[in-house]
Amino acid sequence: MSLPTDPAANLAALIRCPSVTPAEGGALTALSGMLAPLGFSVERPVFIEDGTPDVENLYARLSGNGPHLMFAGHTDVVPPGDEQAWTHPPFAAEIANGEMYGRGAVDMKGGIACFVAALARHVAARGAPKGSVSLLITGDEEGPSINGTSKLLEWAAAKGETWDASIVGEPTNPERLGDAIKIGRRGSISGTIVVRGVQGHVAYPHLADNPVRGLVSLVEALLHPVFDKGTADFQPTNLEVTTIDVGNPATNVIPGKATATFNIRFNDSWTAETIQAEVHNRLDRAARKSKLRPGKTEPVDYELVWRGRASPVFLTSNDKLIRTLSGSVEAVTGRYPALSTSGGTSDARFIKDYCPVVEFGLVGKTMHMVDERVPLDDLEMLTRIYERFLADWFA
Numbered sequence: 001m002s003l004p005t006d007p008a009a010n011l012a013a014l015i016r017c018p019s020v021t022p023a024e025g026g027a028l029t030a031l032s033g034m035l036a037p038l039g040f041s042v043e044r045p046v047f048i049e050d051g052t053p054d055v056e057n058l059y060a061r062l063s064g065n066g067p068h069l070m071f072a073g074h075t076d077v078v079p080p081g082d083e084q085a086w087t088h089p090p091f092a093a094e095i096a097n098g099e100m101y102g103r104g105a106v107d108m109k110g111g112i113a114c115f116v117a118a119l120a121r122h123v124a125a126r127g128a129p130k131g132s133v134s135l136l137i138t139g140d141e142e143g144p145s146i147n148g149t150s151k152l153l154e155w156a157a158a159k160g161e162t163w164d165a166s167i168v169g170e171p172t173n174p175e176r177l178g179d180a181i182k183i184g185r186r187g188s189i190s191g192t193i194v195v196r197g198v199q200g201h202v203a204y205p206h207l208a209d210n211p212v213r214g215l216v217s218l219v220e221a222l223l224h225p226v227f228d229k230g231t232a233d234f235q236p237t238n239l240e241v242t243t244i245d246v247g248n249p250a251t252n253v254i255p256g257k258a259t260a261t262f263n264i265r266f267n268d269s270w271t272a273e274t275i276q277a278e279v280h281n282r283l284d285r286a287a288r289k290s291k292l293r294p295g296k297t298e299p300v301d302y303e304l305v306w307r308g309r310a311s312p313v314f315l316t317s318n319d320k321l322i323r324t325l326s327g328s329v330e331a332v333t334g335r336y337p338a339l340s341t342s343g344g345t346s347d348a349r350f351i352k353d354y355c356p357v358v359e360f361g362l363v364g365k366t367m368h369m370v371d372e373r374v375p376l377d378d379l380e381m382l383t384r385i386y387e388r389f390l391a392d393w394f395a
């Protein structure tokens with residue numbers, strides 16, 4: 001039986017599966033077909049929760065004597081957007097000028113394709129790894145992330161699975177392969193402020209209470225001063241207001257209600273609880289200020305609703321894992337990668353509760369864009385990095 005040693009062939013098969021989140025789209029079936037000849041046992045649990053789409057996931061395991069390495073990632077992809085705007089169709093895996101085009105090429109079917117190719121080459125050259133390898137692949141990373149990695153980890157752990165280390169194949173390099181591995185991520189939390197006023201006539205403001213005035217004071221208090229200036233390991237905390245909604249079509253009516261939603265990316269000077277407390281303090285102080293509400297003595301009538309689950313900030317401190325992966329990257333690219341914690345959250349935030357986790361994948365420049373694409377040379381180089389890592393880790 002032929003082994004899936006060619007990362008470009010693996011990736012083409014995956015891209016041709018239109019697995020726009022939360023659809024499986026055939027991608028997990030294609031992946032199962034690649035893993036079976038390598039001796040993996042494959043399970044595909046579906047997780048469900050009210051109010052969220054059902055999602056199919058994959059857990060594949062190759063058992064051996066020695067440490068257990070988990071490769072984690074996702075086969076779901078973001079929608080292609082305007083398909084006419086693509087130079088090559090988003091689910092065709094066409095190659096032009098040495099690059100393969102397609103949704104998921106770098107985020108992150110490409111990482112999965114390379115890891116499978118690396119495993120296949122390892123098995124072909126050296127036989128089965130001197131330990132256990134599992135692939136923990138979700139179809140719910142680009143979606144709500146409710147029926148994906150977190151439930152898959154719980155499900156596998158409940159069956160007695162334990163892991164010694166994990167590598168996540170998300171794109172981590174800003175410009176060139178070898179730029180950076182990710183050893184942590186900032187936390188994330190979102191909230192909505194609802195300000196209630198009194199609706200009335202614009203020409204009779206003393207009879208009304210404009211909630212927009214109150215909301216502006218509250219939002220200003222969240223934007224200044226900055227939360228911190230960054231830490232040794234992380235970028236500064238940033239808060240972005242993502243939408244302000246009043247929905248008032250009339251120009252002569254003071255509205256009765258105004259809302260603002262924000263998202264905070266916080267570093268390790270905070271926890272979800274301490275950043276929430278800071279936000280509450282700032283809002284309470286600002287609610288008592290009357291600068292924008294002359295004549296009003298009562299505080300702004302507001303409610304703060306936290307949305308969804310907070311993502312925790314985390315930093316991996318396992319030197320052996322970081323040094324092994326960095327060494328494998330250097331051995332193939334000639335460059336020692338920076339240890340980065342920049343960017344958004346990833347499913348590593350769930351894995352860190354089970355074992356040390358680091359991330360390394362392709363160059364992320366075109367992820368989520370029209371014409372997402374990957375140089376074939378990068379696929380080959382990432383495969384060699386993963387193959388080297390497998391050899392180094394199990395050594």
Ligand SMILES: N[C@@H](CCC[C@H](NC(=O)CCC(=O)O)C(=O)O)C(=O)O
Nearest residue numbers: 141142143144145342343344345346
């Ligand atoms: N949909 C999920 C998580 C959203 C995760 C998203 N992460 C990225 O965009 C990764 C980009 C990078 O690697 O820097 C985010 O940070 O928002 C959820 O809703 O929880």
Ligand SMILES: [Zn+2]
Nearest residue numbers: 107108141170
């Ligand atoms: Zn991704």
Ligand SMILES: [Zn+2]
Nearest residue numbers: 107142367368
């Ligand atoms: Zn993504």
